[in-house]
Amino acid sequence: MKFFKNLFAIIGLLITILIIYLWFALDLGTRIEQVKQLDPKAKDVYTHMMSTLLETGDIGKATVRKVKVEKGIEPDEVVDALNSVATEMGIKPVGDLPLSKEVALRTGKPQPYTRVLSYCNPAIAIKMVKWSMAYGAYLPCRITLMQDKNGDYWLYTLDLDMMIHGGKPLPPDMLKYGNQVKNTIYTMMDKAAHGDF
Known part of the structure; x- marks a missing residue:
């Protein structure tokens, strides 16, 4: 039981370090603010585009x-x-x-x-x-x-x-x-x- 507690603690620590790294490496704070400035319908536009792209693998079909x-x-x-x-x-x-x-x-x-x-x-x-x-x-x-x-x-x-x-x-x-x-x-x-x- 102690082994699993330690394992989960290590995994939790690694995930926390990864999140902190990605936050700074990708400048997520700035990116989130930039996304908030997009047209309210942008999310729907890009969701549709990405789902078509992932389904077909064809950017032409997605656009x-x-x-x-x-x-x-x-x-x-x-x-x-x-x-x-x-x-x-x-x-x-x-x-x-x-x-x-x-x-x-x-x-x-x-x-x-x-x-x-x-x-x-x-x-x-x-x-x-x-x-x-x-x-x-x-x-x-x-x-x-x-x-x-x-x-x-x-x-x-x-x-x-x-x-x-x-x-x-x-x-x-x-x-x-x-x-x-x-x-x-x-x-x-x-x-x-x-x-x-």
Whole structure:
């Protein structure tokens, strides 16, 4: 019995030393204060991202939003719907890269359908990059239409909650613009996936 008491005392001492070491080595006091300054929704954003990452091991899957296109809707119909809804919602189509077609032409081998479409609201985009130049990496907003190995079509875009809620709370005007872009891109995807335009 005395052996176990001594063993637990040693283990307790080692854990205490480890905690003290980590507190100072990782500057946890400062880190805790920094975490408290993040947007209230940041925890949910990163919890979702980490659980997807741990489940799949794929950072790409952890940082995107995807929507399955209903069966029977052809790729050209999806693109027409995206462009129609974009125009209706005040966002401009600014790029169209038929990736699979390009690669097939270069290699002579058919490729799974992949088309990258780019959209931008210039007025909002310039405000976002004036506030933080790093937002330039998110420009223009991209939606990729792809075909999986089963022949199903999917729409992919970045998880825009990371841009909106992943850091310190955005100023009210930037929060409004970020949510406007997110709602526009997500609405475009949802409508196009159901052929609703």
